[in-house]
Amino acid sequence: MARPDRKIDLPVSQVRRYLEPGPIVLVTSALGDARNIMTMGWHTVMEFAPSLVGCVIAGGNHSFEFIRRSRECVINVPTTALADKVVGIGNSTGAEIDKFAEFALTPQKAQRLRAPLIRECHANFECMLADATLIEKYNFFIFEVVKAHVAPSPKHRETLHYTGNGIFMVSGRIISRRAMFRPDMLAD
């Protein structure tokens, strides 16, 4: 049985393996005694080392001020087992409810941050704000992943990929083209 609560460290330069395929993620944050969870589909890897991830967090989100002021968050990757919770989290606001309680998710202490991890997600990336330049204009936050925790197996889990309109694509089969790659393209 998958045990998403038992995790190992992943070198932060390898978070692209989880984020580049484009899964919907759950972003956790904390401010004072409050904490929150939001769904996020607009993110991209930006660099291997430092490990940078760029994310759009719209100003209307209750999490926006939490993250802008605390300068940190956790990017958690859910599997399809959490599909209904992901949708519920995206369609409610932390201004009204405690989403951890409401959706029966377990906050777990992060190693480097005050924002909590979500135990039920198979990967948790602890992020610190690295560049705030484009927040005002585009709600675009550039984070550095400072610590990465992943469930050791299976390597490829069923993730959710949002296509708008209430419709998700679920990750499918895995194909290798390693033999066709130049060796220097396979480092990460």
Next chain:
Amino acid sequence: MARPDRKIDLPVSQVRRYLEPGPIVLVTSALGDARNIMTMGWHTVMEFAPSLVGCVIAGGNHSFEFIRRSRECVINVPTTALADKVVGIGNSTGAEIDKFAEFALTPQKAQRLRAPLIRECHANFECMLADATLIEKYNFFIFEVVKAHVAPSPKHRETLHYTGNGIFMVSGRIISRRAMFRPDMLAD
């Protein structure tokens, strides 16, 4: 039979339906009489209207100067049928070969740009550089999609999602959670 060469217009505010799930894309560009194709996995939707997409295009790519100087490119979305070409394009350089000829892809005239579309891709998004602020520091280009062409069916195609290390995830089944969404969350 799928006819990726017969396309219809998509409102540019809806390109998220194609890009948010995180497919690997082929970026075409032109400078003078030269043209090129590169693969790109690091991109994110940033806004609906104007339709903004942020992309990392590393300085080592032959396409980097084409795009920086021409201030435009086309984001083309390939299906799994093009998997071997996608890998070949990512493992070769336009400094040595004409990738359209080498990989037997058909350049097609764009409507708003000089950069060509790739006919064999099922979606083509014509992009103009909207913000160059972060190019120098992060190789991060913010484009506005000014015209979008998509094959009308099927709606969900098998796309390739890169996980590093020569391994791709192929898009899988489609699930709807429309019934669980607040109506105002379903606009796009």
